[in-house]
Amino acid sequence: xxxxxxxxxxxxxxxKASATAHIGETNTPxxxxxxxxxxxxxxxxxxxxxxxxASYFDRVISAVA
Numbered sequence: 034x035x036x037x038x039x040x041x042x043x044x045x046x047x048x049k050a051s052a053t054a055h056i057g058e059t060n061t062p063x064x065x066x067x068x069x070x071x072x073x074x075x076x077x078x079x080x081x082x083x084x085x086x087a088s089y090f091d092r093v094i095s096a097v098a
Contacts, residue, residue, distance in 0.1 A: 042094045049090035057083045 054060040057079055062069045 038097055041097045045090055045094050045097065049087060049094075052090070053083050053087050056086055 058076075060069065
């Protein structure tokens, strides 16, 4: 595709940060700026789901690099 692997890995790392923030409900208006969106969800402990999702992103990063 012509995309340098370092750039692709960085893009996946940014997606990882965004996805884990949404899953773990740690996103804030200060971090999101004008694109901040808060979705109504049931409150609970999602740390296991955050860890699992993060591990999938880590696998992609290691496969790309």
